[in-house]
Amino acid sequence: MPPYNLLAEEIIVGGILLDPKIIVNIAHKLKPEAFYFLPHKLIYEAIFNLYMSGHPVDLLSIIYSLRSQEILVKVGGIEKILYFMDQTFTNLHFDDYVALIVDKYIRRSLIQYGSNLINSSYSIVPIDTIISTVEKDMADITQSYHYQDLYSMSKLLKTTLSNISNPSLINQVAGIPSGFYGLDAITQGFQNSDLIIIAGRPSMGKTAFCLNIAYNITNAIHIPIAIFSLEMTKQQLIYRLLSISSLIPSNRLQSGRINYDDWSKLYDSISSLSRFKVYLDDTPNLSTTTIRTKTKKLNQQEKNLGLIIIDYLQLIQSSIGEDSRSQELSIITRSLKSLARELNLPVIVLSQLSRNVEVRNNKKPLLSDLRESGCLTGNTLINCIKNELIAIKQFNRYLHRYILNLNFSSFKLIYSDQLKFMYHGFKYVYFLSIARNKIINLTANHKVLTKRGWIRIDNLYIIDQIATLSCPDDINFNFVPLVSINLFSKQLTYDLGVKPFKNFLANTVIVHNSIEQDADLVCMLYREDYYNPQTEYANIAEIIVAKHRNGPTGSFELIFDPYTTTFKNIE
Template sequence: MNNRINNTDDLLPPQNVAAEELLLGSILLEPDNFAQVSSNLPIEAFYITAHQKIYKIILNLYLEDKSPDLITVAAVLHDLNLLEEIGGLNKLKKMVEQTISTYNIEQYAALIKEKYLRRCLIDSGREITSLAFDFNSRIENLFFKAEQSLFKVIQKKVSNDLLPVSDILLDTFLDLENRLNNNKLNGLSSGFEDLDSMTQGFQKSDLIIIAGRPSMGKTAFALNIGFNVCNKEKIVVAIFSLEMSKQQILYRILSYKTLISLTKLRSGRLSSDEWKIINHALKELHSLELYIDDTSYCSINEIRSKIKRLLSKKNSLGLIIIDYLQLMESRNKFNNRVQELSQITRSLKNLAKEFNIPILVLSQLSRAVESRLNKRPLLSDLRESGCIEKNTILINHKLDESLVVESVYTNKIINYQTYVLNNNKKNITTYSINNIKFTGYKYTYQILCEGGLYIRLTSNHKILTNNGWKRTDNITPKDKIYYICHSNSYYRNSLIKLISVISIIYYSKEKVYDLEITEYKNFIANYFIVHNSIEQDADLVLMLYRQDYYNHNGIDDNTCEIIITKQRNGPIGTVKLKFDATTTQFSTFTLPYTKNKVN
């Protein structure tokens, strides 16, 4: 039987006036009851406007640590000339008188919230209907807006209250006991024991980046992990391949599974025994919950929609793999690709948190790695770090010895003492530069301030403003920047003041450098306070390096180093795996080797 109403134009919106009156009466009668409903019941949840005004007064009194009783609420309404508007003192008295018991206040709140959510659902439906008539927008964007509209309604249903530690301790204890008895990893196993021992598996809501230069085996490594997770954990794995087709992905997995070379599989010249192996492998692969999407230049919104559709069919999802980051697109427009990639990684991290699953994304490293003698990748190769221009002055404790950054780098000045800002933002002190790196030629921007003072930085370098740390590309003429008013006699007595920004302009492509000062995370440059570390969205960064790609020495042939350059909750270090390029298979060494671990 279909109970759906087709014409709703003449119907009153969902409401429960009686529940609203009983809830307000319960609070006016016993003000302490308000704490039970305040966190989960917004003002707009009340349908009657007069009830919204009463509830708002109650909320304000509660926030001011005053009792929202009948007399106090009536007095405030009177002072605001709202008492008669809501029905007078008799209206408030009636609410109290009809409240027989305050015991059911949470039940009243639930009834009010349920009707409120129905009204929100109606508003969302109308919004989605109007979107369908927007013929100037792409259908993909309309789907995203419709999804967001409905998601906002769903979010209003969720209550995220603060929980006391006592409520969490039991779950924590049971989790620890379960791990002790089962001797299981905390997260998903990669299938490589040495790597798992350092990472404790891939954790829920983590963003994991696998990075490397071309031909290092990034895709093969990710597919090995995806297959291992899907096969051993028996859970759903989704692969978004923005570069390879579905068939290419399957060929790689089949080669890895059967140990038949990829070249031989593609040629089709197989023996009868090899056909038997393939048939057996195909049967095993058929039973796996492995899903592949090969849409090129996919956006975050499209990936989110596809994940939701998959979840609607499978109810759970264990791991997402995206190949690769630089091929992804953002729905927003940016001035440069660095900003766009930064926004994409933040969105991927939010996606991992939203679905509470690990997301493994591949990233291509720039050619800067090739210019070094030691070609092992570093975390800074991934960062697209904010950098300072070559002629930036690094303020030394002896002002007559202050040098430009390029000079410190070129002359290999060790432990160069420069000025930094202490945490209280009032005290200037000195500290040694731990490391300084030339990061190439990059586009720089000049921030010009009053008095002709300026500094030149890359778009994503942060500088201290009256609104906290801000990236160069987020600075506007409305901002004020902290500046050091120095004294030639004694720098520690220098004053820190705010000066106005006049303009921000593109300067030129210049040599730039990245500084590292571990203790304070900032330094004084051109008398401005600039940040020296770039925030990363990744929880775990794995970088691949194969010595035999550059030099066949017979010792490191078929060896791939998995370099953990960042781990938010664990050690960094290196794990060595055997790599068979013919079958794209990674495996653990049977012979012992030294595992480099840094706590």
């Protein structure tokens, strides 16, 4: 028989039926799928969904929910409900019973994954796919049930005071210093567990900027750094680092045009760089799984790996196939953020910006240029808690609302907190007409949920069926036919950010939202002389800190030498 604990399941279900407030303390630890017996699972799932959707949780609402879903008989009727209530007391230590249920669920999952692994190993499935699937399965288990209780403020304040009073922090930044005064002044250095995105259009100097950061860090504090280059070879990176260190133009190094004075500089640079603990990997088409495996191995080898740099995001392959590249990139950034937290170090990822920059008069990049999602017009109605319909233009970044979105674990509609509100300016939008008199205006690159998965508007077919809310008073959805798509006009546009499932309902249609949410810090590079060679700002690079989850944003300037690809502080 598979592992289970009948008594623990009965006590938890009965305890909540007696005292529904218990669900508040255990909902984040215990998911419905953890129950082995179907009646227990169905009852707990009804309670869990009521709580997550913001509805009152009491005995009558639970029974009504079971009856409306036509599963009251399946769980054993009112008699079974009363039986569960007789099996428990409200003063028990429910956390212990939750732990027992979770323990048995994880054991059952491991048995299932082990069986799948055996079957896959006998098949013709590529070995990389099998390994990626195993690692994903293990990550799903640990992430789903790796929780920690809240810490008291008094305990945290003691630790914080100890850090503040540490004499070694005087006149230093709290994190890993980049070597660039302007950046460190804004960020206080790169913080452990942060995902940092360095973004820019081609030829802005993203790779050079990150190599300068790596050189500055390892030259100053000698921590080990791992660099994954999916675009440039190891030899090209070595030439770049030699040029940064020796100040000899990289084209002269590669062509061998070295004069007598340069040889001394070159030998000194080689001697210096050879002492650096910088590890290079130029494997093309790396997956997040492979990056995770290699960095964890290196971390065990070095004990104190300090920083990971990946060049660049759009070339990373996801270990799991997705319906759209945008959704795939979202999974990749989430995986890299998870890696940063697991190893407790900063992860820097380079990223291309969208071509929207090139069509604007002002070429300075915006945070919206990083996102793969599109935008909605201001009058689009967002489905909020208590059946409220609020136009997206009435949202703001300070007042958060609970909005309806699709939970991909249970495939049910739930309410989640709105974490972001973005204004994107004027953009061309399309007019979508959907069956049952549903309409929505959104940009070409915004995605909607269809039977084919998440599909951009400009990739929809007239035969597609779109996921929409069944009716205003319900929280179920179904797929209805697309009637027409037409280019509409230029409109003011907006977008929302929602976690964890990154979608929401707009005009009752399930739409996707942006991918940059996983990043803690987003820096963008801009060089005016790239677009205007006659500018007075020649060889000046502006670094724009467009997003900083834990502090201020801002910008600063550096001197850029295109011949040696070096960035220097402006004294």
